[in-house]
Amino acid sequence: MTAPTLTAGRDPRFDHARRVADAVLYEGCALSPCRAWPARDQRHWQFGALVPPACGTRGAEHTYQRTECLLEPRRGATLSLELRFLHAQRGTVQRLAADGQFEATGSLDAGDRVYVPWDEGVEERVELTLPVAELAGDGVSLPFTRPAQQQTETVSVEGRTVGRLVRNRERVDGVLRLSTAELDGPYAVSRLTAVVENTTDWPSDGTAAQHADALPRSLVSAHLLLGLSGGSFLSMTDPPEWARTAAASCHNEHTWPVLAGEHGRADVLLSAPIVLEDHPRIAPDSPGTPHDGTGTDETATPRAAAPNDQHQREARGTDERAGPVRALREGTGTAAQPDTPWWDPAGDTTVDPDHDRIVVDGREVGAGSRVRLRPGRRRTDAQDVFVLGRTARVEAVLHDVDGLVHLAVTVDGDPGADLRREEGRFWYFQPDEVEPLGEP
Template sequence: MDIDAARAIADTVLCAGPVLRPYRAAGHRDPGRWQFGMLMPADLAAADESLSAVAQTECLVEGGGPVRLRVLLRFLQVQRRSVYRWLPDLGRFKPVGSLDVDGVALVSCDEPVEHEQLVEVDDATLPAAGTRQTVRVSGGFARTELHDTRGRLVGQVVRHRRPLCAMLNVSAQPVPAPRPALRLRVWVENRTRAGADGDEVALTTALVATHLILSIEGGGFVSMVDPPGWAAEAVENCANVGLWPVLAGPPGRHDTLLATPRILRDHPADLLDHAADELLQLRNLAG
């Protein structure tokens, strides 16, 4: 199984952008930067039909014997980083967009925090009702004082992230086909509530760049991009909402699936080489 390889591909196509481009406080409420795989808080999505709190992937599994499935849910959380300047005359801190400490500029911005949740499902619990698991992320608050080379207090950095709650549901049903097959459904919902703060905390209570990595023993995933003839109709009847599944292992392997909000081709490992070339070009441009 190639979970690590699929993880690297997902990081390349979904997570590298936010990590490489720090988000200044002047625009941190613009959701455009976090545009892929955003599952918004349930109460905001219920009030605005343009938003979604749910994503779902369906795919086919071929195999007539017992199977063991691993589902890895991955997403980013937006953490607020605020920089403060120390005002010694007033004896207090003042929030600022940026602060220079011995020639190093520290900026107020949004930061991505990575989260993963693994669910293992055996053949006995896979059919029909399947299994559900609640995913909880605790909130966090951290304060770091900033001192210059002479030891003087010049400011502080405060990082704050909100608690999140999501639900992951895995189920499967037999598919009428010439070969033994199951339609596998993985459904994830952001059940966090933004509450009265609404739009102000929308980004910090969203699941960002949400995606899934599936691996299987005792069976194989059917290509959703180029299915064999016997599975074409069943593939067409699969419902994918906000996620698109592709085979993620090397060509010829069918034991790992990657479902992302970006449409990829099967076996997209060469994206890693392209991303490395782009990063090298950016580094050269930056001098």
């Protein structure tokens, strides 16, 4: 295979697809570091990771992803590609000892913030543009490397150095392979194959500890953006009738391609390790970018899941955007003053998620009740398709600061239900999106 040349700059046609990918893949990883709390953050990185070959034999993780899709390129068309993934970066904390040396510590108090060890994601991109004609036959192969790095940052309190932060990034190697094959038939249709593989040479005996250490050497949430300068991609979800057989013959592994441009366009494709519909979009009432720091705003979070003051200080230690969490004064709709005590779920006797009950269609519903899910009365997304009509168990009744009620549920038959309960990762529906079935 020949080696293509990297492109300079970012393709503006991918802007919409990037926003979608940020929302459904990064989930705030790029800008919201993972600390020791809550329990869900301790496993936050395992979504769509391509691990080194030495760790890809356990079955739960993969070393590569394979995309196959159909395209109708015009003569002389070029293919633009952007591989995006998160490179896990581990941060450690060191304090300044009496002898003037820095030593590792599990916590460093710096007044309004507390520094603790954390993991965060740094976005990496591999971009290229080349003629579609060059992909015929053996196609092209592009090896890429992201070198190991270390950065240090001094921590000072009132002008006095008290410690430092050390960020370490491990080396990651990979390869991107592209090829096309023209299909027989009356239409000028080709099958495009794009393989992304982690080739990092890192020895491991497969133990749990070493498997966890493989994460900094993984391509986390790896996905592809593909664009045609002339011609179009065919939908793999709903191909035209004449192309259904060809679409069914495409072999996609650990990823799924969808049309990702604006409605009416078919020149952009997003291939990601999550099932989406064609032309996915961000909800119009989204407050901003999916990882702009609004996740720490209490007005956007059920009260039962809100962080306490210590957690806020730790958040500010690893993310400058994590300022004081905003709360609303009851009945005023205005922002609380900085000296207002943070709401403590354990001390608020007006709410009890485990025992509160509400009335839905004339029947009481609370923790332990069974319901049938009926999402979509106000707005819905692709994920709701998988649970529409399914039965579920109510785990808690949650009240947010706007006075809305949310039912946290686990879906019947979900093999990960116990893990969801342990981590507090539930499906959330409002009362008019469920149909009461009774107690267990």
